[in-house]
Amino acid sequence: MTHKNDRTLTSSGFYVSQEAPIHSDDPVATPSSPAPDILRCAYMELVVTDLAAxxxxxxxxxxxYVTTEDSRSVYLRSTEEFIHHNLVLRQGNVAAVAAFSYRVRTPEDLDKAVAFYTELGCEVRREPGGFTRGIGDSVRVVDPLGFPYEFFHATTHVERLSWRYDLHTPGELVRLDHFNQVTPDVPRAVKFMQDLGFRVTEDIQDDEGTVYAAWMRRKPTVHDTAMTGGDGPRMHHVAFSTHEKHNILAICDKLGALRRSDCIERGPGRHGVSNAFYLYLRDPDGHRVEIYTQDYYTGDPDNPVVTWDVHDNQRRDWWGNPVVPSWYTEASLVLDLDGVPQPVVARTDDSEMEVTVGADGFSYTRRDDVDGGGVQGFKLGATL
Amino acid sequence: MTHKNDRTLTSSGFYVSQEAPIHSDDPVATPSSPAPDILRCAYMELVVTDLAAxxxxxxxxxxxYVTTEDSRSVYLRSTEEFIHHNLVLRQGNVAAVAAFSYRVRTPEDLDKAVAFYTELGCEVRREPGGFTRGIGDSVRVVDPLGFPYEFFHATTHVERLSWRYDLHTPGELVRLDHFNQVTPDVPRAVKFMQDLGFRVTEDIQDDEGTVYAAWMRRKPTVHDTAMTGGDGPRMHHVAFSTHEKHNILAICDKLGALRRSDCIERGPGRHGVSNAFYLYLRDPDGHRVEIYTQDYYTGDPDNPVVTWDVHDNQRRDWWGNPVVPSWYTEASLVLDLDGVPQPVVARTDDSEMEVTVGADGFSYTRRDDVDGGGVQGFKLGATL
Amino acid sequence: MTHKNDRTLTSSGFYVSQEAPIHSDDPVATPSSPAPDILRCAYMELVVTDLAAxxxxxxxxxxxYVTTEDSRSVYLRSTEEFIHHNLVLRQGNVAAVAAFSYRVRTPEDLDKAVAFYTELGCEVRREPGGFTRGIGDSVRVVDPLGFPYEFFHATTHVERLSWRYDLHTPGELVRLDHFNQVTPDVPRAVKFMQDLGFRVTEDIQDDEGTVYAAWMRRKPTVHDTAMTGGDGPRMHHVAFSTHEKHNILAICDKLGALRRSDCIERGPGRHGVSNAFYLYLRDPDGHRVEIYTQDYYTGDPDNPVVTWDVHDNQRRDWWGNPVVPSWYTEASLVLDLDGVPQPVVARTDDSEMEVTVGADGFSYTRRDDVDGGGVQGFKLGATL
Amino acid sequence: MTHKNDRTLTSSGFYVSQEAPIHSDDPVATPSSPAPDILRCAYMELVVTDLAAxxxxxxxxxxxYVTTEDSRSVYLRSTEEFIHHNLVLRQGNVAAVAAFSYRVRTPEDLDKAVAFYTELGCEVRREPGGFTRGIGDSVRVVDPLGFPYEFFHATTHVERLSWRYDLHTPGELVRLDHFNQVTPDVPRAVKFMQDLGFRVTEDIQDDEGTVYAAWMRRKPTVHDTAMTGGDGPRMHHVAFSTHEKHNILAICDKLGALRRSDCIERGPGRHGVSNAFYLYLRDPDGHRVEIYTQDYYTGDPDNPVVTWDVHDNQRRDWWGNPVVPSWYTEASLVLDLDGVPQPVVARTDDSEMEVTVGADGFSYTRRDDVDGGGVQGFKLGATL
Structure with missing residues (x-):
């Protein structure tokens, strides 16, 4: 990680630097086996307790769009997807994530995945017929961070519905954009993901070097997944993108019309991190879904890494609107390969919520405001 | 006011009825003199303490757009305005509103205004040359509710800039839409405004008949002004409209870029009342400005009056996002005709904030939710 | 009409002036009976030859939205409408317009309508139960220009669907905005409409004073109806408005997806006249429908009249995109009160198409371009 | 190329298949040297005859945004660019393209570029200090198709302006998206570009196998460049993308306000190919610039290739709006490495314009319409 003195302050108030090795006090060993060539986040398998809901x-x-379904599962995809699905809903007893699934470039990358995780001592299972319908030869692992990851290449092709405007809704979801994972030790997680071939695009730090969150990508967007500091392993959210901002507003309007506005948890708003326009929803089980649009291209190898000060009140919402506490504290369980929830380990590093909100925290709008660096608390908090 | 039993519940959760006489325990007498024929809210004269800021x-x-300016005043208009100005900023010592100014249909309507307010015993002044530049013969009064109102017809025409897209910005403000006034006794205020020729379009009530706010119009939009229950007379906000929702988002984005996000007080969001998309800002003196778009046509004489239950958590934000307390409690002073701030009288009716937020209040998303009508507190509050 | 020397040239290239009497060589007499107080264009009754299509x-x-329907008629409304319908489709043998229907302020205005048209010698019929479902006491006339006009006040109220975002589509039509009529003698028509209480907002003229089209309003938008010079009486189009421009683009996208793009006749584009964003479609019978958004407020009595030079290539499309010839030449028949198509009278004044397009016409983008006033023909034409 | 019988007809009317080898009657030999690893189209160097204009x-x-400039050159970039520039304007005597410049992954890829083109017998020049400011070690070649291509890796980093909303305009251009080249023999060009490592995403063919155009990518969008059949080598256009569709409409509106609408050549509209929303402008020298938004992700190796029937009237405009003839026939000269315009070779394959427009061509909206496959000519043509 670039030392703060070697970063460049931008005119927008954050820093840029070139990606550098991350120091971890408790690193996962770097395997000698090469990592599989991951294309992109491809789908999430979600266990839900009321499939109809x-x-x-x-x-x-x-x-x-429903690609197919049966009495226990629904296979869904976004508008422009041509692989079988981006989301599997599976009926179960405990709401949780069964798999974060990534597509790899070639069938041979599955062999690499097996070797890579086996060398790390992880549990690895391979299913030539796939773990879910429409997906072929697949590898599932519990990774060193405790997350259930899947890798596959073979998949049934389905029709891209981008031109089917007769089917589109005002809040049309066009792509799966990214995952977001909660983990207690962010530097350890980032270092492991770098070994897996991910590139860091943005992070949130403080002056003491504590890392609160980091964003990492394979495809050239801001992320395929992010690591959010907190008690984990847990799933923070899965994100779908829309073409335009009004599509996101339309989802809010529709939820109001359905008298389901209470599933809007946070937003809509503009992120500082990623520069994307966003909305966070909670599904009937409390799984968090982000709707997201308009981040930026990150595909060049020297793409500048953006670092935000944790006390910058515009880092998580560019408009300074407050992050609700539940967004920091609540997340979904993740399962091991036998379907048992993974134990949750407490974060011991500083909490982003605590250092920025409430009696012990502070945030600023302008770094150089008088009286020592900004107001205590956050905007809404100041008036409560 | 239509009794609650005679209103019709809509499929959206609010009620509609035909406008009916408002009962006031302390009514302003209805003048025998006819009211002037008011066209629309036309401009606000704001006293500011730092004209440059x-x-x-x-x-x-x-x-x-600056129509003209001098060392003590700036005369501003919105894109499609053809009268001289929609806002006057005037340097002064106390931040306050000097006039809520309305345009009337004919020069003769000024004589009617004089007679109407004189009969009510109000202070009335007439200035043939206008109280502000670009405006001709004008009448100013302190109305029975304590607000400084102006009426005029004659004005210098300036060029409409609707076609001047080379000058437009991403957050282009195209029209002055409405004023909003804070007054302790909403039914008394509404009844007086009906006498002045205003029509009620929406209101917020509870089952006991307490009226928390009401919206009234002359031009066929949801309002030219609204009466918000609270300590008054004070000015709650002045509102400009944009063409599209993304224009409002662009204002937020720009404020973030300028590191002035702390002037965003509430929103952006979708109102329940008016169905408009909104944003509330605070100017350097704390004067509140709303940016607003896409309400509905109200010009038919039998336009249905919409009544919202004060406990409906979607009434003020259709997405259920919380109203920040400052929005309920803070407002601008208004001046008498000598420029002295009007004394503020406390509201004695129930407070909308108190009955809906916090320990004593409750709001619901779905009226018929179990356990007696919804959760205590509001969405954000529930997680704090 | 203001003489061209007394108009003011704006920085956008058109002229403004105050509305003035229109000279007609063949005027309709001004009735001594007062005109009814018209609120707004309210609905059109269209005869269609294939009701299902x-x-x-x-x-x-x-x-x-379908308010109601039966085997021979469908009654439709736009999102925010609270009167029974904005469009009636009625099965018949000849595609035509049976009525341009306007709502009046009071029931008594129907008596005024009867007296006004009777004095003019027009055929007048009154139907206390209404000519269409959901509408009460109504008056229908064939006006001096040959058009079937209806006036009514009483109507069944239906629910405004503005808050029903769960029902909205990407191309949501929120209001009936205006009608457009084809008539051979525009000044004669305008003068008659002024007598009926309409106000002119914009027109297209040439330096010789020929009037090619004029826009007139009752509600404070650019128009409730327009008079387009051509063989008539015929109906040029009926227009519905959307909230935003992307809604109009969504209609085009959907027509492409349905492989019905050939019903797009012209646009989408930006009008010079009205400054609105527009699209013209043709329904299965060839009736023209405009989709329209974002004109400007015109409700002040001294609202500046905008006059466009017929040779200004941005008058009908601000981007200079060509007007397809069918848009100038094709229009729908209108019926008399017995349902017989009105005979069509040829225009003898200059044709807008001929003076601006093709071998005999010319248009300019910049008035003062060299070689005497612009290029021959229009943009597309120049490359054909 | 996949034989038409082996393609899959979609519900949208086009075909999909997997990318297959392209047959060329006159192929460029495949070099034994590996191709450089190209990241993306990076900038175009344009020679202009009036730099100020x-x-x-x-x-x-x-x-x-101007990164830097001097008396003879202006270096420009789009909002989110962090390399030095996306466009160089250089004063010269003949309007032409001096370089289509691509960024490669590593400095070593320049050695590969030298070897690759040298083996093909092309003229190759290397400039360690770069051919333009802000760019380091660079290789320029005249490729076998006659185009001046540049490859570089090293570049000065500049600030991404994505968060600088205070600088953004209503028509903000956020990225360089792609180039488009005119070449007489499309299959020959496609086969060569495949050898260079490009992947085909879409093409236009007829039933006889004539290829009229093809789109190819390195970054995972629909294209980094396209090959358009016509007299060449020439440059068809350079394209910048916006975030939303309204940004493109704002550019049109602004051009109207500036009375420069005659630089709008075609659109705005929705492409069939790419599904993007588009606009074509002509700069003061006639260089064509596309403004483009919202195509789809193409980064998976088995991304389906879309094939359009040349007679499908929605292939180039999803709404069926006509393609103006100049768009087919006009293009910019390209220069050799000494700055001399390359000779233009005539296309001998069928012309897309001729087979689809006018007396000899036909296009259909619905493939199976009666009377043998659609109407003669195109929509506008049918009414001329």
Missing amino acids: SRAFYVDVLGL | SRAFYVDVLGL | SRAFYVDVLGL | SRAFYVDVLGL
Whole structure:
């Protein structure tokens, strides 16, 4: 990680630097086996406790397309997807994530995945027929951070619906954009993901070097996944993108019309990190879904890494609107390969919420405001 | 006011009825003199304590057009305005509103205004040359509610800039839309405004008949002004409209870029009342400015009056996002005709904030939710 | 009409002036009876030759809401409408317009309508139960220009669907905005409409004073109807408005997806006249429908009249995109009160198409371009 | 190329297949040297004949940012660019393209570029200090198709302006998206570009196998460049992208306000190919610039290739709006490495314009319409 003195302050108030090795006090060993060549985040398998309620949320409210379904599972995709699905809803007893699934470039990358994780001592399973419908030969692992990851290449092709404007809704979700994971030790997680071939695009730090969150990508957007500091392993959210900002507003309007506005957790707003326009929803099980649009291209190898000061009140919302506490504290369980929830380990590093909100925290709008660096608390908090 | 039993519940959760006489325990007498024929809210004269800072806010940030200016005043208009100005900034010692100014249909309507207010015992002054530049023969009064109102017809015409897209900004403000006034006794205020020829379009009530706010119009939009229950007379906000929702988002983005996000007080969001998309800002003196778009046509005489339940958590934000307390409690002083701030009288009716937020209040998303009508507190509050 | 020397040239290239009497060589006499007080254009009754095909177009493609229907008629409304309907589709043998219907302020205005048209010698019929469902006491006339006009006040109220975002489509039509009529003698028509209480907002003229078209309003938008010079009486189009421009683009995208793009006749584009964003479609019978958004407020009595030079190539499309010839030449028949098509009288004044397009016409982008006033023909034409 | 019988017809009317080898009757030999690893199209060097006029167009009208400039050159970038420039305007005597410049992954890829083109017998020049300011070690070649290509890796980093909303305009151009080249023999060009490592995403063919155009990518969008069949080598256009569709409409509106609408050549509209929203402008020298937004992700190795029937009237405009003839026939000269215009070779394959427009051509909206496959000519043509 670039030392703060070697970063460049931009005219927008954040810093840029070139990606550098991350120091971890407790690193995962770097395997000698090469990492598989990951194309992109491809789908999430979600366990839901009321399949009908979840289907209503993702299909009737959010408008995802049903590729296929049966009595226990629904396979969904976004408008422009041509692989079989971006989201699997599976009926179960405990709401949790069964897999963060990534597509790899070639069938041979599955062999690399097996070797890579086996060398790390992880549990690895391979299913030539795939773990879910429409997906072929697949590898599932519990990674060193405790997350259930899947890798696959083979998939049934389905029709891209980008030109099917007769089917589109005002809040049309066009792509799966990224995952977001909660983990107690962010530098350890980032270092491991770098070994897996991910590139860091942005992070949030403080002057003491504590890392609160980091964003990492394979495809050339701001992220395929992010690591958010907190008790984990847990799943923070899965994100779909829209073409325009009004599509996101339309989802809010529709939720109001359905008298389901209480599933809006945070936003809509503009992120500082990623510069994207966003909205966070909670599904019937409390799984968090982000709707997201308009980040930037990151595909050049020297793409500048953006570092935000944790006390910058515009880092998580460019308009300074408050982050609700639940957004910091609540997240979904993740499962091991037998479907048992992974134990959650407490974060011991500083909490982003605590250092920025409430009696012990502070945030600033302008770094150089008088009286020592900004107001205590956050905008809404100041008036409560 | 239509009794609650005679209103019709809509499929959206609010009620509609036909406008009916408002009962006031302390009515202003209805003058025998006919009211002037008011066209629309036309401009506000704002006293500001740092003219350069206010000019920067309204011109450099919000993009209003300067019709003319001098060392003590700046005359501003919105894109499609053809009268001289929609906002006057005047340097002074106390931040306050000097006039809520309305345009009347004919020069003769000024005589009617004089007679109407004189009969009510109000202080009335007439200035044939106008109280502000670019405006001709004008009448100013302190109305029975304590507000400084102006009426005029004659004005210098200036060029409409609707076609001057080379001058437009991403957050272009195209029209002055409405005023909003804070007054302790809303039914008394509404009844007086009906006598002045205003029509009620929406209101917020509770089952006991307490009226928390009401919206009234002359031009066929949801309002030219609204009466918000609170300590008054004070000015709650002045509102400009944009063409599209993204224009409002662009203002937020720009404020972030300028590191002035702390002037965003509330929003952006979708109102329940008016169905408009909104944003509330605070100018350098704390005067509140709303940016607003896409309400509905109200010009038919039998336009349905919309009544919202004060406990409906979507009434003020259709997405259920919380109203910050400052929005309920803070407002601008108003001046008498000598420039002295009007004394503020406390509201004795129930407070909307108190009955909906915090320990004593409750709001619901779905009226018929179990356990007696919804959760205590509001969405953000529930997680704090 | 203001003489061209007394108009003011704006920085946008058109002229403004105050509305003035229109000279007509063949005026309709001004009745001594007062005109009814018209609120707004309210609905059109369209005769269609294949009701199922028309219903599919207006309901399935354009998303208008069905208030009610039977085997021979469909009653449709836009999102924010609270009167019974804005469009009636009625099965018949000849595609035509049966009525341009306007709402009046009071029931008594119907008596005024009867007296006004009777004095003019027009055929007048009154139907206390209404000519269409959901409408009460109504008066229908064939006006001196040959058009079937209706006036009514009483109507069944229906629910405004503005808050029902769960029903909205990407191309949501929120209001009926205006009608447009084809008539051979525009000054004669304008003078008659002024007598009926309409106000002129914009027109297209040449330096010789020929008037090619004029826009007139009752509600404070650019128009409730317009008079387009051509063989008439015929109906040029009926227009619905959307909230935003992307809604109009969504209609085009959907028509492409349905492989019905050939019903797009002209646009989308930006009008010079009205400054609105527009699209023209043709329904299954060839009736023209405009989709329209974002004109400007015109409700002040001294609202400046905008006059465009017929040779200004940006008058009909601000981007200079060509007007297709069919838009100038094709229009719908109108019916008399017995349902018989009105005979069409040829225009004898200059044709706007001929003076601006092709071998005999010319248009300019910049008035003062060299070689005497611009290029021959129009943009597309120049490359054909 | 996949035989038409092996393609899959989609519900949108075009075909999909997997990318297959392209047959060329006159192939460029495949080098044994490996191709350089190209990241993306990076900038175009344009020779302009009036630098001040071109600067006004790209900076004052289109809002590109000036990284640096001198008396003979202006270096411009789009909002989110962090390399030195995306466009160089250089004063010269003949309007032409001096370089299509691509960024490669590593400095070593320049050695590969030298070897690759040298083996093909092309003229190759290397300039360690770069051919333009802000760019380091660079290789320029005249490729076998006659185009001046540049490859570089080293570049000065500049600040990304994505968060600088205070600088943004309504028509903000956020990225360089792609180039488009005119070449007589499309299959020959496609086969060569495949050898260079490009992947085909879409093409236009007829039933006889004539290829009229093809789109190819390195970064995972629809293209970094396209090959358009016509007399060549020439440059068809350079394209910048916006975030939303309204940004493109704002450019049109601004051009109207500046009375420069005659630089709008085609659009705005929706492409069939790429599904993007588009606009084509002509700069003061006639160089064509596309403004483009919202195509789809193409980064998976098995991304389906889309093939359009040349007679499908929605292939180039999804709304069926006509392609103006100049768009087919006019293009910019390209220069050799000494700055001399390359000779233009005539296309001998069928012309897309001739087979689709006018007396000899036909296009259909619905493939299976009666009377043998659609109407003669195109929509506008049918009414001329």
